[in-house]
Amino acid sequence: MPELPEVETTRRGIAPAVVGRTIARAVVRERRLRWRIPTNFERTIEGQTVRDLRRRGKYLIFDCDRGAMLLHLGMSGSLRLLTSDTPALAHDHVDLVLDTAQCLRFNDPRRFGSVLWTDSDPLAHPLLAALGPEPLSDEFDADYLARVLKGRSIAIKQALMNSQVVVGVGNIYASEALFRAHIRPRRAAGRLRHDEAAALVKAIKAVLQDAIRAGGTTLRDYIDPHGRPGYFKRKLYVYERAGEPCFVCGTPIKHFVQGQRSTYFCPTCQR
DNA sequence: ATGGGCACCTGGCTGC
DNA sequence: TGCAGCCAGGTGCCCA
Numbered sequence: 001m002p003e004l005p006e007v008e009t010t011r012r013g014i015a016p017a018v019v020g021r022t023i024a025r026a027v028v029r030e031r032r033l034r035w036r037i038p039t040n041f042e043r044t045i046e047g048q049t050v051r052d053l054r055r056r057g058k059y060l061i062f063d064c065d066r067g068a069m070l071l072h073l074g075m076s077g078s079l080r081l082l083t084s085d086t087p088a089l090a091h092d093h094v095d096l097v098l099d100t101a102q103c104l105r106f107n108d109p110r111r112f113g114s115v116l117w118t119d120s121d122p123l124a125h126p127l128l129a130a131l132g133p134e135p136l137s138d139e140f141d142a143d144y145l146a147r148v149l150k151g152r153s154i155a156i157k158q159a160l161m162n163s164q165v166v167v168g169v170g171n172i173y174a175s176e177a178l179f180r181a182h183i184r185p186r187r188a189a190g191r192l193r194h195d196e197a198a199a200l201v202k203a204i205k206a207v208l209q210d211a212i213r214a215g216g217t218t219l220r221d222y223i224d225p226h227g228r229p230g231y232f233k234r235k236l237y238v239y240e241r242a243g244e245p246c247f248v249c250g251t252p253i254k255h256f257v258q259g260q261r262s263t264y265f266c267p268t269c270q271r
Numbered sequence: 272a273t274g275g276g277c278a279c280c281t282g283g284c285t286g287c
Numbered sequence: 288t289g290c291a292g293c294c295a296g297g298t299g300c301c302c303a
Contacts, residue, residue, distance in 0.1 A: 003298090005296095006296065034298085035282095058298095074279095074280095074295080074298085075295070075297055075298095076280085076281075076282090076296085076297095090292090091281085108281095109280080109282065110279085110280045110281050110282085110297095111281080112279065113297090122272065153273085154273075154274060154275095158274090161298095170294060171297055173296090216296090219295080220283080220296085222296065239296095243292090259275075259276085260276075260277090261295095261297095263293085
């Protein structure tokens with residue numbers, strides 16, 4: 001499911017209900033997520049107040065009194081705000097019951113998501129420490145991208161999806177950003193001209209910001225914390241549009257598999 | 272250091 | 288109707 005816009009939409013949706021609230025109770029129905037939730041998790045988090053809710057890449061960071069909870073939505077995860085008496089359905093793995101009687105519920109059919117606890121600086125956690133820059137930060141600019149891609153033979157689309165290069169860009173927005181930047185997904189990352197790197201940076205920022213504004217992309221099952229879908233699907237130029245005419249030039253959109261992931265592009269608009 | 276491939280899961284859809 | 292096969296918003300890890 002979720003790339004940066006969906007995670008950010010989730011963060012914005014739950015923050016008002018969660019920040020400043022105390023976790024009265026945690027309920028874990030399924031510990032076998034990407035990483036097993038330790039049995040002392042509930043005891044650790046209960047009674048702590050959520051001081052801040054941040055996002056780093058696709059991770060949500062719940063800063064608490066004595067540490068932080070890290071939550072990743074994986075491919076199929078979602079967080080919802082519900083009343084604490086709402087019956088749990090299939091794949092409702094974790095509840096954080098707040099002192100307001102609201103409940104933050106994590107649902108994840110495929111269980112690629114994760115719920116972790118750290119006692120120390122969350123940004124220093126092994127899963128976060130090596131992450132590349134935030135795409136919407138000033139640090140992510142043409143000079144940075146050109147420098148980090150220099151000499152690399154990997155295809156540009158796969159480079160964009162590497163979280164050490166830049167965080168938050170997944171399979172949808174990698175294809176979309178390359179379309180907006182007029183760059184073919186198979187181009188060697190290290191062979192982009194500087195002006196192409198600049199165009200790509202601009203395209204990544206624009207597509208992510210546009211998608212956040214639309215509440216993210218719902219293809220199949222993504223929903224925001226209030227149960228609503230994201231509306232960016234209608235603004236996708238290439239993703240899942242194989243064989244359909246390019247909105248710009250009419251050429252049929254092409255599809256191929258790259259690193260076991262579907263890639264879409266317009267052979268006329270992208271070079 | 273880099274890149275490629277696999278693994279982890281469930282559910283929905285397609286086609287026989 | 289049933290079922291095999293394929294595909295899906297991610298990413299850490301192992302190996303060459």
